[in-house]
Amino acid sequence: METRVTLRPGVARFVEQMVRMGEASSAEAYVNALIEERIASYDPWFRRKLAEAAAAGVGGSTGDEAGGPKPPRLT
Structure with a gap:
């Protein structure tokens, strides 16, 4: 399944930095x-x-x- 999401600017910069540091091969990964x-x-x-x-x-x-844990709201 493919779903498109838009990352907030600060989140996108963080993900890009993690990819540059070698934490993953791509933002998607x-x-x-x-x-x-x-x-x-x-x-x-x-x-x-x-x-x-x-x-x-x-x-x-x-x-x-x-009454169990609920995932965070992604807004």
């Missing part, structure tokens, strides 16, 4: 890596909630319903 890290940080919480829901015999719940 850097942003994807950050998002993948964020997903991985939520993974244990989601697995636990899914296991709890399965044990209770009900469907899974969203982070809002379960």
Whole structure:
């Protein structure tokens, strides 16, 4: 899937600097890596909630319903 995003000027400069320093091969690769890290940080919480829901015999719940962590709003 391809999605276009517009980075704020300060964020774009930061990403460009990270690419120049060799942290990633491109801005796209850097942003994807950050998002993948964020997903991985939520993974244990989601697995636990899914296991709890399965044990209770009900469907899974969203982070809002379960009172779990919510991803930051990207504005």
